[in-house]
Amino acid sequence: MMHFGASRSEYAALRHRAAHVASRGLFCLAVIVMFFLSAAVLLAGCTSGVDSTSSEDSSDGSVAEQATTSSESEADESGMDFSYSSRDLDASYNAENATYIRLSDDSVEVQGLGATAVDGTVSVSAAGTYVVSGSIADGRIVVEAGDEDKVQIVLSNASVCSQDGPAISILSADKCFVTLEQDSTNALVDGSAYTLEEGADEPNAALYSKADLTLNGTGSLSIEGNWQHAVCSKDDLVITGGTYDVSAVEDAFRGKDCVKIADGSFTVEAGGDGFVSTNDEDETRGFVSIDGGTFDISAQDDGIQAYTHARLAGGEFSIDSGDDAVHSDGSASVAGGTYDIVAADDAFHAETTLEVVDGTARVVSCYEGLEAQCVYLRGGTVHVTADDDAVNAASSSADGSFSEAVASSSDPAGEGSLSAAGRWRRTSRAVRRRSAWQAFLAAPERQSQSWTEKARFLARSRRSTTSTPLSQACRACRTVRSMASWRPIRSRVPMKTATRARARYRRSMRWSW
8 A cells, every 4th residue: 555654753853853954943043143143232332432531521521620720719819919028027126217296286396307297197207217206186107208218107006187188198109007006005096077079089088098908916996997998908908917896987907909818906896897808800810818816897888808819727707797707709729717706698619719728617607508600619617597598609691590519529410519638517597496396305205206297207307417317306106317227217117207318318418517
């Protein structure tokens, strides 16, 4: 019997061969798939590398841009002269060659050359040293020397009061030194109404100078600026020593080109600014530089105000200001000193860059603590109590809005950048609720509340501060510092309540440095 077909053994062999072919086909297909997958991975890696390189380039560019900005700022600052001449620091004089001026209401006596006295007005016309003593109720000292002349006026228990102008007016000289004799007590008082030429607005201070002016010595000087300012120099104003008790209708110490202070003791009460420099035409001028001294400043406007740069390198400051305690229309730096500040506006404000390297500051009250386009906190100890921001790094954009950025010292970001190092403490309005929090939690009736009730109160409350982290403000919740250890409260309070409490804690740590 014949039939068309295959035996069982042949069918089995055929099936085995088909399976072998199929397995080889699948192997080839797998190889092809692996090839395409490898190509895709390589392509993605190249793209990622390009993106990473681009990102790194961008980051490097950002850092380079910031470095350039910082370099430019340092270059501008390096053009400023913060030094003192040897004569600024030396308050001695040659008594044998000096001209002596004795003031009195009846007459003025002059012994020596270079000065004359007429009707209570002492005129100094030559370089030299002039020792002034006595008192006059309506008189003045006027210096009109040559442009190359250096004039030294030594106040030795002198009191000069002018009814209608400055007590001392320096109209021309290369430089004038006002020296306070050791252990002497001196006073300068101007009138509340000046007699000026038509259209003129100067002189405008009890001690007025159109030349560079230096105040030195170890005596004391009381100045009353009843017209406008107490001390005003149209050039440099340098102070290297002395004790000053100053009151002014407007600014207390005003130097157009600069104000430089090496040492001294200052008690200032000003209707305007305490210390101010106003030159807006030269980027190397218009700065205030303070290296030492003790300052008790009460000002209706700024305590210290500079147009280009405010440099605080030392000293002890107590500032109560109606505006900013320290303000610069350019940059500012704090490299030392101690500060107790009460400010109606900002404690430290700079329009461009604010850098804190060293020093100790206690800002009792202010609207914002430290504000500038770029804020660099590199060291020091600062405690700020602010109604708004403790530290605000913000820059204006083209549309008039403001952008703020917070960054670590190694990765500044944004148009405004902030870098922080050292010991810093930030408190704000929430601190004023701290005692209420603690009193609430310590109250006897709270001890009987359940975990859920206490946690719900915590979740409803506003965020805590670095001074009172969540773990301390509400120990009942067992919310400890570590974010990973918040789980134990899950078994005792509802998940929603615990999550809200944890979110409050995370926000409270935003300023914990």
